[in-house]
Amino acid sequence: MKKIIMTFALLLMIAGSAFAQKVMTPPHVMVVPDLIYCKSHGFTQQFNNNGITEVIPDYERALSEDPSLHAALTQVAQLITDRNSDIVIVDIIEAINNAKADRAMAAANAGDESESVDEAIIRNSEADILVKVQFDLVKNGPEYRVSYVLNGTDAYTSRNFAPVSGLGKPSTSANPVALLREAVFENMEAFTGKLLSYYTSMVSKGRMVAFEIKTTSTASVNMNSKVGQYTLREQIEDFLYDNSVDGNGLERVQSGSSFLRYQGVYVPLISTIRGRQRKQGAKDIAQKLVNFLESNGVTADYKIRGLGKVNIYIK
Numbered sequence: 529m530k531k532i533i534m535t536f537a538l539l540l541m542i543a544g545s546a547f548a549q550k551v552m553t554p555p556h557v558m559v560v561p562d563l564i565y566c567k568s569h570g571f572t573q574q575f576n577n578n579g580i581t582e583v584i585p586d587y588e589r590a591l592s593e594d595p596s597l598h599a600a601l602t603q604v605a606q607l608i609t610d611r612n613s614d615i616v617i618v619d620i621i622e623a624i625n626n627a628k629a630d631r632a633m634a635a636a637n638a639g640d641e642s643e644s645v646d647e648a649i650i651r652n653s654e655a656d657i658l659v660k661v662q663f664d665l666v667k668n669g670p671e672y673r674v675s676y677v678l679n680g681t682d683a684y685t686s687r688n689f690a691p692v693s694g695l696g697k698p699s700t701s702a703n704p705v706a707l708l709r710e711a712v713f714e715n716m717e718a719f720t721g722k723l724l725s726y727y728t729s730m731v732s733k734g735r736m737v738a739f740e741i742k743t744t745s746t747a748s749v750n751m752n753s754k755v756g757q758y759t760l761r762e763q764i765e766d767f768l769y770d771n772s773v774d775g776n777g778l779e780r781v782q783s784g785s786s787f788l789r790y791q792g793v794y795v796p797l798i799s800t801i802r803g804r805q806r807k808q809g810a811k812d813i814a815q816k817l818v819n820f821l822e823s824n825g826v827t828a829d830y831k832i833r834g835l836g837k838v839n840i841y842i843k
Contacts, residue, residue: 553798553807554614554615555656555723555724556653556654556655556657557608557617557655558623558659559604559608559620559658560585560659560661561585561587561590561597561601562585562660562661562662563583565597566590568664571594573589575644575645582644587624587645591620598621600661603705603709603712605617607709608719612720615720615723618653618654618655623655626652627648627649630652631645642833643833651834655683655835656684656727657723658681658683660688665704666695668698670700671700672699672701673699673707674708675694675696676712677693678691678693680726682836683835684735684737684835685792685836689722690726692718692722694712696711697711730797733773733776734772734773734796735795735836736792736836737792737813738790738792738793738836739790739793740788740789740790740838740839741764741788742787742839742842743786743842746843749826751783751786751788752785755825763820763821764788764817764821768790771795771817772793772796773794773795773796776793776794777792777793777794778790809835810836810837811830811832813838814832817838818840821842828840
């Protein structure tokens with residue numbers, strides 16, 4: 529009888545583990561053209577980032593003017609889901625349209641222009657991982673080959689973690705989409721494994737979110753002001769420690785009387801939000817911090833740049 533009970537308990541544990549894995553939210557992946565591809569085909573735009581001119585990809589123009597690009601991105605996305613159907617592919621065109629609507633609404637409400645167009649698209653995608661695609665059709669006499677590079681990239685930090693490159697077999701076909709699919713096919717299992725491994729590490733280690741917290745000119749407090757028992761600086765630091773994975777990243781900080789700037793704090797991927805276990809994004813942790821400050825009598829607001837940069841404004 530004891531053996532039967534132990535076996536039953538073991539089965540329950542296995543079932544519970546399988547259920548937990550099933551309901552654990554899968555990675556969301558968006559496939560995009562690499563900046564190198566956009567530069568080589570003239571699909572870029574300039575962005576003034578606090579006085580520094582940056583060249584950024586123009587995804588919308590690239591997809592509308594390059595007839596093979598969207599088909600190529602779709603083929604790569606299909607190969608990924610063929611290897612693992614749990615991975616959720618985010619449609620880049622839908623993310624572009626959402627970003628356009630978002631920017632139109634912000635402009636109508638006198639929103640600022642601190643976020644670049646590509647950051648807005650990535651933010652609206654809510655992707656965990658970007659797959660950046662670069663490919664070229666190479667002609668050698670009557671034959672064609674495709675060279676390619678795929679880069680798995682953290683959507684929050686822009687860190688590349690899974691580069692895969694190759695050169696397809698010679699063919700008389702000049703169809704870059706078909707040649708890309710054939711060339712990428714052989715490496716897709718290993719590539720998908722790297723994507724899933726990185727996402728799994730985020731579940732345990734957390735994902736990195738950068739914080740810039742400023743007091744505005746109208747604020748009645750600064751970072752050295754007492755807010756309850758501690759200074760505002762200490763209150764914010766304690767909040768981030770309590771809402772991070774073991775305080776990882778808090779040591780990388782710049783500070784002054786009017787600002788705190790954290791390069792990247794590792795926050796849990798899954799957290800309790802409004803009483804339920806959910807996937808946590810930068811906007812969720814930003815809202816928690818604003819709520820915490822307001823509970824201590826400090827009025828604040830937030831803005832998200834891209835997916836992994838939080839700006840908190842103390843008023």
